[in-house]
Amino acid sequence: MNEPRPGRRLFLRAGAATGAALTVGGLGAPAASALAPGGAAVPAASAAPGGFPDYTYVRTLLTPSQLKYNPTGEIIFPCIRGTAGRLSNPLGKFYLYYGPHDAPGGICLAYGDSLEGPFTEYPDNPIVANKWSPHYSVSHVASPHVMWHESAKEMWMYFHGENTTTRLARSKDGINFTYDKVVLNTSMLPSGTTETSYARVFPHELPSRGAHFVMVFMLNNTTNHRDIHWGWSADGRTWTFDQQPLIRHTDVSAVNVGGPHLLYRNNSTYVVYNKDKESGGDLMITEVGNDFGKRTHLGVFYNSRSGAPENGRAAAPSFGTQGGVPYMIYEAGERLAGSIAMARG
Known part of the structure; x- marks a missing residue:
C-alpha cells in the first residue's frame, strides 16, 4: 500500500505503519475504556478534537532497564513502520525505531508482529552510531524518524546529531543504512537559532511549492523557548524552510512545544505535538490545512495521566493502525526518564 495523500478521506495518517497487516479506513467512535495489562479498566482520554479517536493507554512496550543496549538509562522518540509489501524477509511485521538521547545516543531498532507488542530488541543495536566515518563524529545521535519512500523503494531515516543538525540515511532493508547528507541545520533558519532537531518527514503534495514532502521539527533559539517549524521538498533531500514558526509556544500557553507529527482527516492536515511537562505535558493538535495556510489551535489531543508510566507527560507520538484499530x-x-508506551483508539 502506498503512502496516502491529502484529498483522500483517511481515518489516520497511514504513513505511520502500512502494509498487508494494516488497514486504513473510516471507523466509528472507539470504546470509552480499555484493559490495562493487569485487567483493570483505564479511563479514556478526553475526546480528541477534529474527529480523531480517543486514545487510551494500554501498556509499556520498551523500558530502558530491560534493554541490552542501554548506555544512559533513557530512550526517546519512537517511530513505528510497517514492513509488509516493502521489505524482503523482514524480522517482523513492524519495525520500531527509537534510541537514547544523551551521549552517545544511538539509533536503535525493535521488531514485532503486532502494534500491541511484544517487541524484540535487535541484537546489534545501535544500527546508527554517533561516529560514522568519514561523514561525522558527534557527541550523540537521536530522534529517528523513518519514512517509506515509495519511488525509491527505501526506508529513509532522518535523525539529529548534534542538536543543530538533522541528517538523512537510506536503507533497502530497514536495518543497514547508507549515509546520504545533512538536510537541516541551524544556519538554514533565522539568526539566533540554536537547535533544529526532532524532525519528521511525510509525503505530502504542495503543488504551489513544487513539493512532494514536508518536514516538521522543533526549533530553539537564544530565548530558550522551543517552537514548531516546517519545510518542504520536491525529493526529500533538498529542503526549503519557512523562516517563521508553524506553531509558537505562546500560541498554546506553553514554555516549549516539540515532537510534531502530521495527521490527516476529513481532507485536512493537522499537527499533533507535545507541551513540556511544566506546561501540562499533554499532546496538542493544530489544524494547518493541506496547504499549511491555517493555524487553528484545537486544544488537547491526548491528556497525559498523572500516574505511571506517564507521570504527567506524553510526547513524540507516532501513529499506525492494524486490523482497523x-x-x-x-x-x-519525564523527559530522559521515561519509556515507550502504546495507546489504543
Whole structure:
C-alpha cells in the first residue's frame, strides 16, 4: 500500500505503519475504556478534537532497564513502520525505531508482529552510531524518524546529531543504512537559532511549492523557548524552510512545544505535538490545512495521566493502525526518564 495523500478521506495518517497487516479506513467512535495489562479498566482520554479517536493507554512496550543496549538509562522518540509489501524477509511485521538521547545516543531498532507488542530488541543495536566515518563524529545521535519512500523503494531515516543538525540515511532493508547528507541545520533558519532537531518527514503534495514532502521539527533559539517549524521538498533531500514558526509556544500557553507529527482527516492536515511537562505535558493538535495556510489551535489531543508510566507527560507520538484499530506509540514519563508506551483508539 502506498503512502496516502491529502484529498483522500483517511481515518489516520497511514504513513505511520502500512502494509498487508494494516488497514486504513473510516471507523466509528472507539470504546470509552480499555484493559490495562493487569485487567483493570483505564479511563479514556478526553475526546480528541477534529474527529480523531480517543486514545487510551494500554501498556509499556520498551523500558530502558530491560534493554541490552542501554548506555544512559533513557530512550526517546519512537517511530513505528510497517514492513509488509516493502521489505524482503523482514524480522517482523513492524519495525520500531527509537534510541537514547544523551551521549552517545544511538539509533536503535525493535521488531514485532503486532502494534500491541511484544517487541524484540535487535541484537546489534545501535544500527546508527554517533561516529560514522568519514561523514561525522558527534557527541550523540537521536530522534529517528523513518519514512517509506515509495519511488525509491527505501526506508529513509532522518535523525539529529548534534542538536543543530538533522541528517538523512537510506536503507533497502530497514536495518543497514547508507549515509546520504545533512538536510537541516541551524544556519538554514533565522539568526539566533540554536537547535533544529526532532524532525519528521511525510509525503505530502504542495503543488504551489513544487513539493512532494514536508518536514516538521522543533526549533530553539537564544530565548530558550522551543517552537514548531516546517519545510518542504520536491525529493526529500533538498529542503526549503519557512523562516517563521508553524506553531509558537505562546500560541498554546506553553514554555516549549516539540515532537510534531502530521495527521490527516476529513481532507485536512493537522499537527499533533507535545507541551513540556511544566506546561501540562499533554499532546496538542493544530489544524494547518493541506496547504499549511491555517493555524487553528484545537486544544488537547491526548491528556497525559498523572500516574505511571506517564507521570504527567506524553510526547513524540507516532501513529499506525492494524486490523482497523488505531494505535499511538509515544514517550511516556519525564523527559530522559521515561519509556515507550502504546495507546489504543
